[in-house]
Amino acid sequence: MKTATISTPSIKLDALLKYAGFCGTGGEAKTVIQGGRVLVNGAVCVQRGKKIIPGDRVSLGGEEITVGAAPMEPPAGNP
Numbered sequence: 001m002k003t004a005t006i007s008t009p010s011i012k013l014d015a016l017l018k019y020a021g022f023c024g025t026g027g028e029a030k031t032v033i034q035g036g037r038v039l040v041n042g043a044v045c046v047q048r049g050k051k052i053i054p055g056d057r058v059s060l061g062g063e064e065i066t067v068g069a070a071p072m073e074p075p076a077g078n079p
Helices: 013-019 026-034
Strands: 002-006 038-040 057-060 063-069
Touching: 002 013, 013 026, 013 038, 013 057
Parallel strands: 002 063
Antiparallel strands: 038 057, 057 063
């Protein structure tokens, strides 16, 4: 299983599909989501703007990724 690491608290489902390489374009992501081909945590999801957070599992066409969080960097100027 692959992991897609994000540096924000969440990412929209359509953006994740592009970022993770499941889809080449936003239009393609929209089509597969609205076609009911995407699973989020094991359930079909047709909301392309659904917020995906670290720990969520997203699958399409038999491939699955888990969303992970990037390590937090300390604020500049603090040891």
